[in-house]
Amino acid sequence: MKISSFSHSFLILWLCLPCLADAYQHILIDANGDAYFTVSNAGKGSKNISKHSLASSSNYLAYSIPDQANCIVSSLSLNFAGTKLAYSEPCVLPPVYRLIILDLSSKKIIASLDHGGNIFSFSPKGDAIAFKSDYPGSYDGEKPPDKFSPGIFVYNFQSNKLKLIYSWPSREANSKWWSGVDINWSQHDNNIYFTTGQGVYRYNVSVGTNEILPINGIYFSPDGKYYCNLPFNEGWSSLYETSTNKEMTQWEELILRKAGEWPPIANAPDMVCNFWINIKGNNIVVFGTNGGAKNIIFDADKGKVIGEFDGLFMGINKNGTKVAVHPSNPDGRSYSDSIEILNLLDLIKK
Numbered sequence: 001m002k003i004s005s006f007s008h009s010f011l012i013l014w015l016c017l018p019c020l021a022d023a024y025q026h027i028l029i030d031a032n033g034d035a036y037f038t039v040s041n042a043g044k045g046s047k048n049i050s051k052h053s054l055a056s057s058s059n060y061l062a063y064s065i066p067d068q069a070n071c072i073v074s075s076l077s078l079n080f081a082g083t084k085l086a087y088s089e090p091c092v093l094p095p096v097y098r099l100i101i102l103d104l105s106s107k108k109i110i111a112s113l114d115h116g117g118n119i120f121s122f123s124p125k126g127d128a129i130a131f132k133s134d135y136p137g138s139y140d141g142e143k144p145p146d147k148f149s150p151g152i153f154v155y156n157f158q159s160n161k162l163k164l165i166y167s168w169p170s171r172e173a174n175s176k177w178w179s180g181v182d183i184n185w186s187q188h189d190n191n192i193y194f195t196t197g198q199g200v201y202r203y204n205v206s207v208g209t210n211e212i213l214p215i216n217g218i219y220f221s222p223d224g225k226y227y228c229n230l231p232f233n234e235g236w237s238s239l240y241e242t243s244t245n246k247e248m249t250q251w252e253e254l255i256l257r258k259a260g261e262w263p264p265i266a267n268a269p270d271m272v273c274n275f276w277i278n279i280k281g282n283n284i285v286v287f288g289t290n291g292g293a294k295n296i297i298f299d300a301d302k303g304k305v306i307g308e309f310d311g312l313f314m315g316i317n318k319n320g321t322k323v324a325v326h327p328s329n330p331d332g333r334s335y336s337d338s339i340e341i342l343n344l345l346d347l348i349k350k
Contacts, residue, residue, distance in 0.1 A: 024219060024230060025184070025275045026077040028315025028324050030104070035324040035339055036062060036085060037314060038073050045072030049087065052324070052339040059339065063107055065089060071098075075118035079126030080187075080318045084110070084157075086129060088118035095136045096145070101129065101157070113155055113162070115148055121185040121192070123205075128156045130165070130192050132181050152183065152194055152203075165203050166210055168196060182230060184218045193218035215245055221276045221283035226300045228273035228285060236264075237273035237287065239300070251303060255296045258305045259289035274313045277320030279348070286323075286344075288313050293328045297348060307348040311340060321345055 029035045033054035038046035051062035063085075065071055071091040078085050082104065089098040099116025102109055117134030132152055135144055144150070151167035183194045192203040193213075200213045217229025217240065226248075228239050239248045239255075252271065256262040261270055272288040274295065283300040297307035311325025323342045 024273065026075075026315040027080065027082070027318055028076060028078060029317035029322050029341065030078060030082040031317075033317070033322060033341060035314070035341055036076055036078065037324070037339055038076065045074075047072060049073060049076065049085070052341065054341055063102065067091060075120070077120070077122065077315070078104075079122040080124055081126045082318065084122070084126060086120060086122065088116065088120070090136065097134050097136065099129070099131050110157065111155060119181055119183055121183045123185050124187045124190055127158055128154055130154045130183050130185050132183060154192070165192065166194065166201065182218060186218070186220050188220045188222060188224040215242070216240060219273055219276065221285070221300060222278040223283065226283055226285070230273060236271040239273070239285065251298065251300070254305055255287050255298055256289065258296050258308065259294050261289055275316055275320055277316075277344070279345070286313070297344070309342055309347045311342075314339070
């Protein structure tokens with residue numbers, strides 16, 4: 001059977017949603033302690049958003065996407081206030097990515113942004129969202145649709161206005177700009193940090209200007225003293241001191257030793273930065289290891305491991321004190337339809 005290049009690209013997307021989902025610091029647990037998630041339907045992608053009730057420990061349907069025939073759901077995240085939920089909606093007919101934002105109380109769509117892919121980040125106040133534009137087949141060299149603008153945009157929910165904050169050449173013109181793109185609207189200074197194949201940038205929200213930075217990542221500790229990056233084509237997440245841009249290799253070794261992964265297997269590093277939080281004034285970072293099955297809690301201010309927990313990381317509440325995971329069975333594989341909500345403070349050594 002002959003498959004068109006677009007259909008082939010979409011099929012890969014459909015079957016590889018976890019590869020696309022960027023769970024870093026995504027808020028999936030609301031103020032009631034309930035978690036939002038999707039369940040893949042026999043590898044065909046999800047059409048619905050489910051909700052896990054902390055009180056009853058049961059799952060139920062929270063929302064069904066309108067176009068069940070042509071679209072699927074990917075990459076969920078709540079805003080910090082827990083009033084909005086954003087998700088990426090890849091669709092077949094017409095071939096387009098959409099970034100959808102729901103009002104959680106009414107379950108109504110308050111914004112539908114064509115060409116909004118799975119790379120996005122809410123503002124700390126929740127009044128805007130930054131996202132990377134994308135289209136199906138972009139990474140296979142497909143031509144972009146009419147009126148497509150490659151770049152990073154900000155949509156303001158109060159003004160309903162869309163603003164281009166950074167643009168780059170089309171993939172056909174310069175593919176390097178498209179590699180390793182990521183976005184984080186950081187809480188520590190309210191600025192937008194993003195990466196391209198050219199480096200790390202900071203968009204100053206109050207001034208409206210971009211500058212390239214001599215650092216290697218965009219995910220900062222609550223006070224900005226440390227940061228980590230996310231692996232893309234190769235390598236693992238590394239941990240840095242911001243002021244010196246020094247990689248904290250001794251800390252990385254402590255984390256991997258605790259995970260039972262030292263020395264690292266050649267060409268198969270396994271350490272992914274999941275999220276930062278502040279606990280009693282200390283900068284705490286959680287790294288996923290063992291293919292995501294084991295998570296190590298590290299105190300960057302004390303330079304030591306302070307806890308661990310099992311399960312594939314999904315997301316957190318706005319304070320980072322609760323963590324949603326897919327529990328792992330004895331062989332280390334995670335159940336896609338099972339959710340567990342953990343209290344992070346109970347997992348830290350006293």
